[in-house]
Amino acid sequence: MIQGKKKNMGGIFLAVMMIITGAILLRGQSMSLLWESLKQVKIPCLFGGLVLMLGYVGCEAMCTRQIMKRLGHRVPYRRCLGYSFVGFYVSSITPSATGGQPAQIYCMSRDQIPAAHGALNMMLIAACYQTATLIWGGGVWLFFPRAGEFQGSMGLLLLYGAGMMVLLTLGMGVVMFLPGVSRRICLGILRLLERFHLLRDPAAMREKLERQLTEYAQGAACIKANPGLALQVLILCLVQLGMLFSVPWTVYLAFGLQGHGWIQIAGLQALLTLAVSNLPLPGAVGPAEGGFVAAFVTVFGAAMVTPAMLVSRGISFYAFLLLSFLVSMAVHLRLRGRGAVLHRRNRNLKKCRVLGLLQDKV
Numbered sequence: 001m002i003q004g005k006k007k008n009m010g011g012i013f014l015a016v017m018m019i020i021t022g023a024i025l026l027r028g029q030s031m032s033l034l035w036e037s038l039k040q041v042k043i044p045c046l047f048g049g050l051v052l053m054l055g056y057v058g059c060e061a062m063c064t065r066q067i068m069k070r071l072g073h074r075v076p077y078r079r080c081l082g083y084s085f086v087g088f089y090v091s092s093i094t095p096s097a098t099g100g101q102p103a104q105i106y107c108m109s110r111d112q113i114p115a116a117h118g119a120l121n122m123m124l125i126a127a128c129y130q131t132a133t134l135i136w137g138g139g140v141w142l143f144f145p146r147a148g149e150f151q152g153s154m155g156l157l158l159l160y161g162a163g164m165m166v167l168l169t170l171g172m173g174v175v176m177f178l179p180g181v182s183r184r185i186c187l188g189i190l191r192l193l194e195r196f197h198l199l200r201d202p203a204a205m206r207e208k209l210e211r212q213l214t215e216y217a218q219g220a221a222c223i224k225a226n227p228g229l230a231l232q233v234l235i236l237c238l239v240q241l242g243m244l245f246s247v248p249w250t251v252y253l254a255f256g257l258q259g260h261g262w263i264q265i266a267g268l269q270a271l272l273t274l275a276v277s278n279l280p281l282p283g284a285v286g287p288a289e290g291g292f293v294a295a296f297v298t299v300f301g302a303a304m305v306t307p308a309m310l311v312s313r314g315i316s317f318y319a320f321l322l323l324s325f326l327v328s329m330a331v332h333l334r335l336r337g338r339g340a341v342l343h344r345r346n347r348n349l350k351k352c353r354v355l356g357l358l359q360d361k362v
Helices: 002-025 031-039 043-070 077-092 100-110 115-143 152-177 179-195 202-225 227-245 247-254 262-276 287-300 305-361
Strands: none
Touching (some): 100 305, 115 152, 115 202, 152 262, 202 227, 247 262
16 A cells, blocks of 8 residues: 555656656747657657667566576566566656666566565666666766766766766675675664664664665675676676667657767767766656756757757657556556466365365364
8 A cells, every 4th residue: 555655656746747847848949840840850760769768678678587597487588578667667656766676576576486586686687787877977988078078067967976876886886795894884874873763663674674685695695606697787788778878869860960979979868867867856857858958959959959858758768658557557467367366276275175184084
C-alpha cells in the first residue's frame, strides 16, 4: 500500500514538473513556427532514435542475463528485458535514478530468483553504469574539449553532477572492497544521527545497514571470482550509454542539419547526462530540458533548439516512459497470473498431503 502511494505521488509530481517545464520553455514561443519546424523532421531518422533507445534498454537486459547466468539462473532474455523496462518506468516516476532497482528485484523474486541475487545483480549494474558514465564524461572532457563548453550555471551543474557521481562510485567501491572501513564509517554516522534523535528506529537501521553491507560484500566476492564478468558488464554499459547519447545525433540528422560531428553532439549529451543524472527529480524533468536548450543552442541554433529538445526528449524519455508503462503492466499481469498458478498448485499439494495422511490413518 505504501509503495503504491509513493508511486502515485511520484507520478503526480512528474506530471506537475512536466507542466511547469513546458510552460517555462514554451513561454514566448510561436506555436505556428514551432509546428513548422517540427514538420521538417525526417521520420526515418526518428525511428533510428527509437531503435537506439531499444538498444539502451536491451543492453541492461543483457547485463542482467549474463549476471544471472553466473549466479546459476538461466533467465530468458525477454524476461530480463521486462525487468529493464520496469526499472526504466519506476525510476522515471520516482525522484531517484535508482528508484527502479527495488521494483526489478521484486519482479525477480516473483520469478523465484532470490532477492539477494536480484540485489547483487542491480548493484553490479549500478556500479558499472556509474563508472561508464564517468568514463564517457571524462573522455569527452579530456580528449574532445570543444565537444561541450559548459559555462555559468551549466558549468556549476556539471561540477555538481560529476562530483556526486565520483563520490557515489568511490563510496560503492569502498563499501564493496573495504568492508571494515565502510562499516566503521557507517556505524559512526548512525551513532551521530542517533545522538541527535534523527532516527526513529536505530535498531532497524543497523539491521538494514548490516544487510546492505553483506550484499555489497557478496558483490565484491562475485567480482573477484568472475573478473571477466565485471569487464563484460562495463563494456555493455559503455555501449548502452553510447546509444543514449546518440539520440540527439539522430534528431540533428532528422532536421536536415550539417556542420557538427557525432562526437560533438554525443559529447554534449554525455556531459548533460552527467550534470543532471543525480538530481532528486523524477526523470530529471526540468533541468534535462532546460539544460538541453542551454547546451545545444550552438548546435541547433536559437530557432531550432526548442523543437530539437522536444523531439530528443520525446524519443529518449517521454515515448519510452509510455512504452515502459505498457511493458510494466504486461509484466505485472504475467506475475499475477504466475502467482495465482503457484497458489493453486500449493493448495492442491496441501490437499494431496492431507488426503495421504487420512489414507495412512485409515
